[in-house]
Amino acid sequence: xxxxxxxxxxxxxxxxxxxxxxxxxxxxxxxxxxxETTQSLDAELAESxxxxxxTPLSGTIADLPIRPGSSHSRSGRSSTPQLARSSIGSPxxxxxxxxxxxxxxxxxxxxxxxAVHASEDTDDLVRNKGFKGGFRELIRPFGETVSGKVVxxxxxxxxxxxxxxxxxxxxxxxxxxxxxxRDSGPLAQMEEVLAxxxxxxxxxxxxxxxxxDVLGLPATTPLCKSFLQQLLCSAPxxxxxxxxxxxxxxxxxxxRNAAPLxxxxxxxxxxxxxxxxxxxxxxxxxxxxxVLVHDEERDDITESIKLYDQMKRHFGLHCHLLRLRSxxxxxxxxxxxxxxxxxxxxxxxxxxxxxxxxALVDLGTDGTPYLFGSDATAIRAFIRELVVQSVIPFMxxxxxxxxxxxxxxxxxxxxxxxxxxxxxxxxxxxxxxxIGGSSGSNSGNYDQTQxxxxxxxxxxxLRKMADYAFMLRDWKLAASTYDMIRSDYGNDKAWKYHAGAxxxxxxxMLLNPLATSAKIKLESVxxxxxxxxxxxxxxxxxxxxxxxxLSLAVELLKSRGGSATESAAKWAMRVMDFGLVGSVGQILYxxxxxxxxxxxxxxxxxxxxxRRRKAGMWSTLAADQWLKAGQPTLASACLEEAERxxxxxxxxxxxxxxxEMQSFVDNLRHAVKVEYLEARGFDTRDEPASEDPxxxxxxxxxxxxxxxxxxxxxxxxxxxxxxLNTTQGPLHPESPPNDDFERA
Amino acid sequence: MSYYFTILSPTDTPLxxxxxxxxxxGGDGIARFRFPETAQYMxxxxxxxxxxxxxEAQWTNGGMYLKxxxxxxxxxxxxxxxxxxxxxxxxxxxxPPHLPSSTSTSSxxxxxxxxxxxxxxxxxxxxxxxxxxxxPQTEEAVRQxxxxxxxxxxxxxxxxxxxxGMEIKSPxxxxxxxxxxxxxx
Numbered sequence: 001x002x003x004x005x006x007x008x009x010x011x012x013x014x015x016x017x018x019x020x021x022x023x024x025x026x027x028x029x030x031x032x033x034x035x036e037t038t039q040s041l042d043a044e045l046a047e048s049x050x051x052x053x054x055t056p057l058s059g060t061i062a063d064l065p066i067r068p069g070s071s072h073s074r075s076g077r078s079s080t081p082q083l084a085r086s087s088i089g090s091p092x093x094x095x096x097x098x099x100x101x102x103x104x105x106x107x108x109x110x111x112x113x114x115a116v117h118a119s120e121d122t123d124d125l126v127r128n129k130g131f132k133g134g135f136r137e138l139i140r141p142f143g144e145t146v147s148g149k150v151v152x153x154x155x156x157x158x159x160x161x162x163x164x165x166x167x168x169x170x171x172x173x174x175x176x177x178x179x180x181x182r183d184s185g186p187l188a189q190m191e192e193v194l195a196x197x198x199x200x201x202x203x204x205x206x207x208x209x210x211x212x213d214v215l216g217l218p219a220t221t222p223l224c225k226s227f228l229q230q231l232l233c234s235a236p237x238x239x240x241x242x243x244x245x246x247x248x249x250x251x252x253x254x255x256r257n258a259a260p261l262x263x264x265x266x267x268x269x270x271x272x273x274x275x276x277x278x279x280x281x282x283x284x285x286x287x288x289x290x291v292l293v294h295d296e297e298r299d300d301i302t303e304s305i306k307l308y309d310q311m312k313r314h315f316g317l318h319c320h321l322l323r324l325r326s327x328x329x330x331x332x333x334x335x336x337x338x339x340x341x342x343x344x345x346x347x348x349x350x351x352x353x354x355x356x357x358x359a360l361v362d363l364g365t366d367g368t369p370y371l372f373g374s375d376a377t378a379i380r381a382f383i384r385e386l387v388v389q390s391v392i393p394f395m396x397x398x399x400x401x402x403x404x405x406x407x408x409x410x411x412x413x414x415x416x417x418x419x420x421x422x423x424x425x426x427x428x429x430x431x432x433x434x435i436g437g438s439s440g441s442n443s444g445n446y447d448q449t450q451x452x453x454x455x456x457x458x459x460x461x462l463r464k465m466a467d468y469a470f471m472l473r474d475w476k477l478a479a480s481t482y483d484m485i486r487s488d489y490g491n492d493k494a495w496k497y498h499a500g501a502x503x504x505x506x507x508x509m510l511l512n513p514l515a516t517s518a519k520i521k522l523e524s525v526x527x528x529x530x531x532x533x534x535x536x537x538x539x540x541x542x543x544x545x546x547x548x549x550l551s552l553a554v555e556l557l558k559s560r561g562g563s564a565t566e567s568a569a570k571w572a573m574r575v576m577d578f579g580l581v582g583s584v585g586q587i588l589y590x591x592x593x594x595x596x597x598x599x600x601x602x603x604x605x606x607x608x609x610x611r612r613r614k615a616g617m618w619s620t621l622a623a624d625q626w627l628k629a630g631q632p633t634l635a636s637a638c639l640e641e642a643e644r645x646x647x648x649x650x651x652x653x654x655x656x657x658x659x660e661m662q663s664f665v666d667n668l669r670h671a672v673k674v675e676y677l678e679a680r681g682f683d684t685r686d687e688p689a690s691e692d693p694x695x696x697x698x699x700x701x702x703x704x705x706x707x708x709x710x711x712x713x714x715x716x717x718x719x720x721x722x723x724l725n726t727t728q729g730p731l732h733p734e735s736p737p738n739d740d741f742e743r744a
Numbered sequence: 745m746s747y748y749f750t751i752l753s754p755t756d757t758p759l760x761x762x763x764x765x766x767x768x769x770g771g772d773g774i775a776r777f778r779f780p781e782t783a784q785y786m787x788x789x790x791x792x793x794x795x796x797x798x799x800e801a802q803w804t805n806g807g808m809y810l811k812x813x814x815x816x817x818x819x820x821x822x823x824x825x826x827x828x829x830x831x832x833x834x835x836x837x838x839x840p841p842h843l844p845s846s847t848s849t850s851s852x853x854x855x856x857x858x859x860x861x862x863x864x865x866x867x868x869x870x871x872x873x874x875x876x877x878x879x880p881q882t883e884e885a886v887r888q889x890x891x892x893x894x895x896x897x898x899x900x901x902x903x904x905x906x907x908x909g910m911e912i913k914s915p916x917x918x919x920x921x922x923x924x925x926x927x928x929x
Contacts, residue, residue, distance in 0.1 A: 573817045609800055614793040621789075649795075657756045658788040 102225065103559045106552065107511065108166055109232035109344065112391060112471045114143070115246035115286075117172035117270065119263050122254040122293050130328045130369045135252050135293070136171050138371075141340040142379045143169040146387050153396055154474035155403060162473065167247075167387055168233075168344065172271070175237055175246060175278055186234035186544050189347035191582035193230060196351070197223060198584065198631060224588055228555065231548050233344045239281035239452035240496040241504070242467040246278070248287035248391050252322075255292065255299040260307055261314065264290060283455035283464055287394045289318045289386060295326045318390050322382050324375050335373040395468050399477070402465040406458050407481060446492040453497070459488055463497065470504065475512040479505055486528075496542065499535030502528045503549045510556040522557075526567055529553045537578065547580040558596045565611075569596040587625045591638065594618035598645055616645035624668055632675035639672055745877075746775040746839045747929060748787045749921065751897065753909050754831035756795065760912040760921075763787070767926045777839060778819050790816045791835050794823040798835070802827055808894075809887050812878050822877040826890040828897065830908065834890055838877055838929075885928045892924040 116136040118126075123134035131138045143166060150165035237244030251267045253260050268288065271277060278284070290311055294304040301323075308321045329336050342349075445457030453460040466481035482505035489498035506528035509521065529549065536546035550571050557568035572593045576586055594615045602610030619642035626635035643654060656662040751760040763775040779786045794814035801813050814823040819839065826834035876882060900906060900917045 570817070576818065611796045613796045617789045617793040651755060656792070657752075658758055658792055660785040661788045661792060664785040664789075 100559070102228065102555050103511075104164060105225070105229060106232065106507075106555060107473065108144075108164060109229065110243055110471055111166045111168050112247040112395065113168045113170050113175075113244055114289075114386070114391065115172040115175055115249045116169050116252065117249055117267055118252040119254065119257060119267060121256045121263075122252045125254045125256060125293060125295060125324070125326055128326055128328065129324075129371075129375075136169055139379055139383065140169045141342050142376070142383050143167045144340075144343050146384055147380045148384060150388055150392065152392060152472050152474075154472070155399065155469070155477045160473070165387070167383075167391065169250075170244075170246070172246070172249060175244065175282070186230075186236075186347050187547065187580070188582075189351060190227065190230050190234065191585060193347050193350045194223070194227060194582075194584045194588075197226070198629075224592065227585070227588055228551060229344060230347045230350060231544075231551055234346050235544055235548055238496070239279075239450075240463075240494070240500045242283070242464045243471070245282045245464075246286050247395060247468075247471075248289050248386075250289045250291055250386070252291040252293055255294045255304045255307070260292070261310070264311070264315075281450070281452040281455060281460075283460070285398075287318065287390060288315070289320070289390055290315050291320050291322055291382070294321060294323045296323050297326050320382050320385055323378055325372055329370045329372050329375075331370055333370070333372070336370045337373050337376055339369050339371050339376075392472070395472055399465055399468045399472065399474075402461055402468075403477070406461050407465060407484070410458065410462065410484060446494045446497075451494070451496065453494070459485060459492070459494075459497070463501065466501075466504065470508055475508040479508040479512060482508060495535045495539040496545075499532045499540065499542075499545065499549070502532035502535070503545075503552070506532070507552050507556060510560065522560075522564055522567065525557075529571065533574075543580055546578070547575065550575045550578075550580070554592055554596065558592075558599055561599065561601075565596050565600040569593045569614075572596060584629065587622055587629060590618055590622040590625060594622060594638075594641070594645075598641075610648070612645050612649045616642045616649070619645060620665060620668065623672065627668070627672055627675060630675075632672055632679050635672045636676050639669060745771070745841060745929070746777050747925065748775065748777070748791070748837040748839075749893075749925070750788075750791050750835045750837075751912065752791075752795075752833045752835060754833075755909070756792070757909070758788075759832065759910070760917070762918065762921055762925075764922060764925050764929075766929055768929070773926060776841065786819065787821075787837055790819070790821050791823065791837055794825075794835065795833075797823075798825050798833060801825070809890055811883050811886075820877075824883075824886050824890075826894065828894060830901070832897070834893060834897075836886060836890070838882075838886075840877060889924050889928040892928070893921055896920040896924075 116139070118135035126135045126138045129138070146165050146167065149161040149163055151159050151161045152165075153159045235241075235244075249271055251264060253263050253267070257263050271288075272284065292304060292308050292311060294301065304321065308319065311319050445453050445459055447454065453463075455461075455464075462481060462485045466478045466485070469475075469481065470478040482501045486498065486501035486505055489495075489501055506525045509525055509528075532549050533546055536542045536549060553571040554568045554575070557564040557571065560568075572589050575581060575589050581589060594617075597611035597615035597618060600609065600611045602612075619638050623635045623638035623642060626632070626638055646656075647653060650656065654665075656665060745766040746763070747765065748763045749761070750758050753759050763777075765771055765773050765775045767773045777784065777787065793816075797814040798810070801810050808827045808829075810825040810827065812822055813825050815821070816823075821837050821839045824836045824838070826836075828834070896917055897912075900912055900914050901908065903914070906912070906914075
């Protein structure tokens with residue numbers, strides 16, 4: 001809009017004193033509201049929220065007399081509806097709490113897996129309660145958060161308490177078996193889920209024009225977060241990482257069982273022999289935990305206690321008596337409570353689960369079953385006892401033993417010599433492990449045909465130990481162990497192991513809170529991600545793991561702050577370059593790039609080091625892409641964010657120095673506004689008239705006020721349109737069709 | 745290799761814009777950017793966003809010629825900057841030609857572009873400048889170009905009819921920049 005010729009006279013470089021320069025260089029006559037719009041963002045945010053409060057009219061009244069000039073100047077330039085921001089929330093979590101949140105969910109995603117193997121009668125009992133999936137489905141949501149603090153001792157012997165510890169309860173029969181029935185991989189499924197979520201938000205948007213602010217539309221950050229969560233739990237159980245391998249196996253029988261000890265023996269045998277056993281590459285040294293589910297309503301407690309005592313005598317301490325009621329709980333029951341939602345659902349579960357929930361909407365329930373409060377308390381106590389008294393000590397013990405027996409030998413001089421000699425000559429493997437022989441040049445324990453190490457080879461044990469340490473949140477030990485073994489895998493050409501060790505080494509280095517963010521570290525971390533990504537993608541063509549690796553890199557580097565954010569942005573761009581994500585994913589990652597740059601805050605008095613322009617550019621691009629994808633609501637949120645980011649670096653609010661940029665942004669704003677209103681069912685044929693050139697604004701101030709006064713006197717019918725009027729009104733104060741629009 | 749050259753005033757207002765292509769190695773001097781015709785604004789976005797880096801780099805580098813300061817990986821666009829004492833900034837965006845899909849897929853290209861070797865497999869006939877945007881030869885050629893443009897810029901700015909901060913409309917200046925581009929790039 002501004003031709004370069006009539007720009008303000010020279011001002012000092014913006015890096016000197018941006019605030020002063022901006023105010024000084026704008027002539028007040030052209031931008032009447034300028035001094036107001038340069039106010040802090042918080043004021044603006046507060047304003048827009050007041051507009052969008054459930055009673056928009058009162059918000060409007062309060063708003064108008066105070067800041068007429070401001071809303072006026074905003075309308076001239078930033079025509080994106082203000083209600084967009086209020087109803088959507090900001091897609092960027094550059095604020096500290098956001099990145100902490102992501103970090104914590106990354107940590108929680110690498111939690112120990114516990115297999116659940118229940119007898120038929122137990123599953124029957126639970127199905128009576130309304131849980132179709134049986135015993136595992138009943139206890140699964142409770143496993144994700146262990147109530148109370150969990151104290152974990154690390155390798156040095158210092159203890160640390162964690163509030164947010166959890167375990168993943170997996171179906172014993174499902175471990176290691178790829179869901180071959182589905183033709184599409186997890187990445188395609190994730191894309192499908194994303195599309196579904198977007199559709200859902202659209203449907204909601206159409207249905208809930210009136211109650212939009214009360215319900216709260218799904219914001220972009222939840223979208224990003226759910227994408228990340230699905231990604232983190234979508235990787236199938238694989239030989240090269242043991243996060244999905246069971247740490248313990250819960251064997252459950254019920255008090256209805258006629259031959260309890262016999263059944264327990266049978267279930268135990270399932271784990272070691274027969275068709276249901278775990279794949280070869282899973283280490284069989286996991287903990288067995290025995291649970292007796294007592295039916296409170298039909299069975300005698302004395303009998304159960306007797307049986308429980310017998311179990312304790314047979315199997316030792318790892319037993320639990322779980323007392324449940326067998327009847328189904330409904331909402332109207334006393335002491336009923338909703339079963340918590342599962343947080344970690346894989347994409348396929350999302351796809352199948354979403355359909356179920358939709359079917360139940362008609363019935364007036366939201367699909368989640370209910371549970372007696374006493375049952376929930378019993379299950380929580382059971383999970384806590386299982387984790388705190390059995391699983392954690394077992395893992396701590398295993399880490400200590402392996403560290404002592406395997407890792408220290410590998411760390412010592414002889415271990416180094418062994419690995420060296422193995423590399424050059426073809427011997428050395430026989431003395432270290434019985435499995436495998438010297439087959440070809442890369443003699444070792446790596447099985448070329450199965451693409452896995454046997455579980456008791458030192459390489460596999462070390463990886464398992466590192467993973468255990470990682471799950472116990474002892475990142476220092478984990479990082480040093482991964483670091484130790486990562487080159488071994490390369491020598492054996494075990495590329496997936498190689499990639500996995502590099503990835504986890506970098507991740508545990510970044511998660512380790514004690515490690516200082518020295519620059520050398522970051523370079524080596526970058527190098528490790530690079531190697532991991534190359535191994536995953538080029539050598540193994542495993543897109544899911546590659547995407548997980550890069551996404552972890554993006555999120556963790558971003559949460560580091562400082563110069564790490566730039567490499568975070570670089571990795572996010574790499575994800576898009578590789579084409580690992582679909583069309584919606586591309587937009588999400590465009591947003592992530594913007595968020596990465598936005599989180600790099602300027603330092604010092606000179607205020608340099610910020611990346612506001614870059615962040616603004618990516619945000620604008622994201623807005624453009626959302627618009628093309630038919631999501632004007634999300635586009636307008638991105639555009640708002642871009643405006644906020646650009647506000648610091650631009651001379652005047654929304655005025656770009658470059659003409660082509662200016663016209664692009666203007667067109668984008670207009671298109672977003674039109675589509676946004678159309679999506680809400682407003683007739684927008686008159687919209688082009690609203691793009692008034694700047695010149696008319698000087699005279700529009702008075703009309704502006706009168707216009708609003710009229711809208712105040714207007715009939716209260718237009719309550720829900722009131723919020724729109726505040727942003728709409730000043731746009732085209734002189735166009736008569738607007739009156740019709742208002743009365744509609 | 746396609747180039748987009750901009751002179752920015754201290755207030756970030758563009759004083760002069762020109763887009764041109766390489767004339768070396770049989771190039772016809774016409775810019776062919778990777779963006780579609782409808783997305784030519786991207787050049788300005790990229791230049792504008794690189795000001796973030798420029799503001800940081802100008803305090804850490806003593807020279808007027810700042811060399812390669814920024815990259816926009818998705819389009820393999822490289823930004824080179826030159827500072828003048830009056831506060832005007834010369835920014836040159838250069839972009840290696842879009843490879844015909846004979847050598848690599850887009851993913852391979854993306855990976856190599858981050859290593860700074862994008863377009864290394866371009867026509868053998870092209871000069872080393874076009875082949876590698878971050879090589880010392882390119883840096884040197886761009887330096888020569890910048891110096892020559894700077895000379896013309898000073899002469900233009902000294903004209904009694906030119907006020908500082910005004911857009912440069914002089915056709916002489918434009919031809920001189922074009923000639924410098926032909927000569928060095």
